[in-house]
Amino acid sequence: MDTLSSRVAGRLSGPRAQKFAARREVLAAQATSGLAELGFARASMRELAQHCEISLGVLHYYFDDKDDLVMCCVRQYKDHFIDRYNSIVIDGSSGPELRTRISSALSNSLRESAVMHRLWYDLRTQALFDDRFAQSINEIDDSLAALTWKAVIAYAELTESAVVVTPAIVYATADGLFHRALRDLINGDADAPQRLAHEIDSALDDFVGPITR
Template sequence: MTPPSKSQAKAEAKRAFLIEQATICLAEKGYAHVSLRDIAKESGVSLGILHYYFASKEELLLEVIASYKERFIAELEREVVAAPLDNFFPALAAVLGRSLLEDRKLHRLWYDLQAQALYTPVFLEQVHHTRNRLHDLIARMLKRLQTERGAALAVDVSAASSILYSLIDGMILQCLLDESRTAAEAISRFQLALHHVLESLFSSGSPATHPVERGD
């Protein structure tokens, strides 16, 4: 593979910088309240330069979301899906807890994008792509539980994945809407809910795994 030329490397670095600056602006104020001019100003470049790299604000938002979700999915892959099943609950809690603490505003932007996708078709493909990847991660985890622990699902993997995705997605949204609840409190509630849902999804009445101990 031919390495990029100096000019290509410089252009890629500039593009990455602009995505980083756009991420800060969009996560802070939301899609509807930020213009390309605002992002150009925060980035210290002209509007023309920003347009050179991104044709529209829609294209820039898609790049921001893709970059953030790629990192989030990589963390889930590395720390949860590939981790020993005995560490499933604490590993998942650690990733979600860290994400809610460090990337709270980016999670808000993800829900912003999903809402925009209801009215702006250009966003639908990215939303479907990201959701499908997350569904796939959950399905792989469920299959591991079935295979390695000998647990049988009461419904098919696709339906179970949809149920668990809805639970996780809904719990994160609730945490974002409830400013009085800390990330630790949200994760504790999530773990308890996930444990009960897994019990109901496995025909044996047990997902053959256990949540982290909860303090009162």
């Protein structure tokens, strides 16, 4: 969580803060796969400690509670996700090439990291009911929306066209397509990632139009 108890917050701001924070990152990375498999409701600190192959006491030393650990895991993964796709947008050299890079990256991420994306949607729903998660989840969601808008702006510039929809429509469309593809993949539809790539390609073309003079 962003607001930690004085016990954990003190270790993050003390003389050994850098080492303590680094150890938190390592433990969060280890706990992520277990958390993603179990989901928020079913995961306990004890089960996550077992997954990390450490004692429950050690896990409690580095994390205030399960909420703190969960948010560290999710923010860590989403930061990696955002950094990865930022580089894709920056490196695009032509409209068709950028479109393919974006759709392929999303398709591959769905295929390779479905359980982590499932955890993200689990926590995003949880944040609607639990104020403890709302601020952190909303910040991550806003970052994803900004990245999606950045990709569409870059695509419009490379294709010498204009964006004809709002940022809200862009993100709602992309997120909806991804969520449905995730659901289909989890339910056994092996073609969902490839179908997502085609749908993202089409959506990018729908988001732009001729520049009006």
